[in-house]
Amino acid sequence: MQSKVAIVSAYMTQFGELWTEGLRDLAEEAATGVLEATDNSIGKKEIEALFVGNMASGTFTGQEHISAVVADAADLIDIPNTRVEGACASGALALRTAYMAVQAGFYKTVMVVGIEKMTDQTCPGKIQETISSSMDVDWEAHLGLTFAGVYAMMAKAHFDQYNTNRRHLAAVSSKNHTNGSFNPRAHFQRKFDIDSILKFPFVAEPLSVMDTSPISDGAAALILTHKDNARKYTDAPVWITGSGQGADSLSLHARDSLTSMKASRVAGWKAMREARITPKQINVAELHDGFSISEIIGLEDLGFFIPGEAGPATLEGQTALNAKYSINTSGGLKARGNPLGATGVAQAVEIFLQLRNSAGNGRQVDDAQIGLTHNIGGSGATSVVHIYSN
C-alpha cells in the first residue's frame, strides 16, 4: 500500500512533574501548539477529526471519555473525537488509527493528541497500581508482580542467554540522559556517566532506578494530512511510509521467549516491508526504553543488531548521536519522560523534528532522511512501529 499520509506539524509540551498543569491545560497547549507550529497557517476548521492516545485517565484523574475532554480544551468540539488505548502504546495506536483513516480517505486532515496526567494522585500507590494495569492483572499484578518486576525477569533472562550485563543497561540510560540534556522539553536534562548510574538502588534486581523511565505528565500532538494537501501547509512534510502493529500474550508465562518480543518483531517487519526499507537505512529512531532492557531488546527485535549484540554495541557507543544508529535522540522515555499515552506521539514529534533538521543544537542527527518509532504496550503484548521519511 502506497502511503498517502504526511505529518505537517508537531508539538510537545514540557514533560515532567507538572504540578500546575491539569489534563485540560496540557490538552489545550498541545492542540493550540501544534496548530501554531504549522509552517503555513492552518485553521481549526481544517481539522476534520481528533484521535487521542491515553492509557488511564479513568484511574489517574477519574475522567473517561477523555477524547471529548481534549476536544473541549482544544476548542474542537464540532469534529469526531476518538480515544484509542493500548497501555503505553496508546500514543502510537492513536497515530496508526489516524493514519488509517486519512489513508482510507475518511478524513483529509486530522489531529493526533497523546496525553497523560499521572501525578494528580493523593495516594502514591495508586500510580504503580495503574501502571501495573497495563500487564496481565489476573495472572501477574494480583500475585504481587510489579511492572518493573516483569522487565527485571526479561533482563535476567537476557543476561543469562547473551551475557548482557548491568553496564550495558547503564550505557543505555547514560546515552539517553546525554541526549535528553539537549532537549529543553525533556523531564530530565542532566547527564549521568555509567559509573554513577551503577550506584543507584535497585527497583527490581537487576534493574535500578536508573533503568526505569519516570512518572511524567505531558502531551504531544501531530497534524496528519492527505498527500494532496501536504504542500499547502508546509514545504517540508514528513511522510509516514510504513505502519505495523504486532501482538503477543499479555502475560509473560505464555510467551515463546523472554529475551525478544514477538510483537515488536512483527510490527517492525510489517512497517519496514510497507516502507520498503531495511534497518540499515534508518538514520534516527525513537525506541521504547520504558526500561533500559527494553531498548536493548528493541534494538535486536527491529534488526539493528543480532540478538546479544545490542548491549555491547550500546556500550561501544554505536547507538549514540551520529554514530552507527542515532537512537533516542530526544532522551527517550528515560530522560524525555514517559507520560504513558503521550509517549508514542512524542516519539513521532522527535522524528518529525529530526527529519526536518530542526531538532536543535546538540541532538540533531546529520542528514537524517529515514526515521523509525517503536512504542510498546505493557510488557510487550502490543507493539507499534512507524517509518518516516522526508
Next chain:
Amino acid sequence: MQSKVAIVSAYMTQFGELWTEGLRDLAEEAATGVLEATDNSIGKKEIEALFVGNMASGTFTGQEHISAVVADAADLIDIPNTRVEGACASGALALRTAYMAVQAGFYKTVMVVGIEKMTDQTCPGKIQETISSSMDVDWEAHLGLTFAGVYAMMAKAHFDQYNTNRRHLAAVSSKNHTNGSFNPRAHFQRKFDIDSILKFPFVAEPLSVMDTSPISDGAAALILTHKDNARKYTDAPVWITGSGQGADSLSLHARDSLTSMKASRVAGWKAMREARITPKQINVAELHDGFSISEIIGLEDLGFFIPGEAGPATLEGQTALNAKYSINTSGGLKARGNPLGATGVAQAVEIFLQLRNSAGNGRQVDDAQIGLTHNIGGSGATSVVHIYSN
C-alpha cells in the same frame, strides 16, 4: 464512498448481573460464539485484527490494555488488537474503527468485541462514580451532578419546550420491556404497563428507576469482512452502508440546546447520506435509550419524527414492533441491558439478526431490509450512527 464491508456473523452473551462470569469468561464466550455462529466455517487464522469497545475496565476491574486481555481469552494473541473508547459509545466506535480499517483495505476480515464487566465492585458507589466519568467530571460530576441528573435536566427542558410528559417516557420503557420479553439474552425479560411504570420512585426527577437502563455485564461480537470475501462465509451478509460520528461539548452548559443532541443529528445525517437513504426507509432501529428521554430525543434528532412529536408518537404505539418504525426490538438499553462498551456492538447484533429474519419469535420485524443503530457517549458529546442493509 461506496461501502465494501459486510457483517458475516454476530453473537451476544447473556446480559445481566452475571456474578459467575468474569471479564475473561465474557470475552471468551463472545469471541468463540461469533466464530461458531458463522454460517460457513471460519477459522481463527482468518481473523486479521481485533477491535475492542470498552469504556472503563480500568476503574471497574483494575485492568487497562483490555484489548490484549480479550485477545488472550479469545485465543487471538497473534493479531493486532486495539481498544477504542468513547464512553457508552465505545462499542459503536470500535465498530466504526474496524469498518474504516476494512474499507481501507488494511485488513480483510476482523472481529469486533464490545465488553463491560460492571458488577465486580466491592463498593457500589464506585459504579456510579465510574458511569459519571463519561460526562464532564470537572464541570459536572465534581459539583455533585449525577449521570441521571444530566438526563433529568434534558427531560425537564423537553417537557417545558414540547409538553412531553412522564407518560410519554413511560411508553418508551413499556414498549422496550415488551420487546425485551421476547429476547432470551436480555437483562430483563418482563413486561411492564405504563401505569405500573409510573409508580416507581424517582432517581432524578422527572426520571424514575424505570426511565434508566440497568447496570449490566455482557459482551457482544461481530465479524466484518471485505465484500470480496463475504459470500465465502455466508449467503446472507448484512452490509454496512453508512457510518457517521458526531460530537458536541462534553458539558451541558456549553451546548446550543438541551432538547436535541447535535452529535446525533450530525452522525445520523452523515450515515444516511453515505447510505443514500432517508429516515422513512428505515424498517428497524436500535436507539440509545440509556434513559427513556434519550430515545425520544434520538427519534427526533435522527428525523423519525419532528421535534416534540416523538413522545406522543411513542404513546400512540408508532414505534412498537411492526408499527411505523420498529424501535429497539432487542429491548433496548432499558430491557436488553447496558454493559457500556458492549452496548453499541449488541445494537449491531440485533440489526444483523433482524435483517436476516432470524430475531426469533415475538420480536422479528416483517420484511426488514434497512436497519440503523444509534449509540451515544456520555450525555451526547459523542454519537455514532450506522446504517445496514441486507
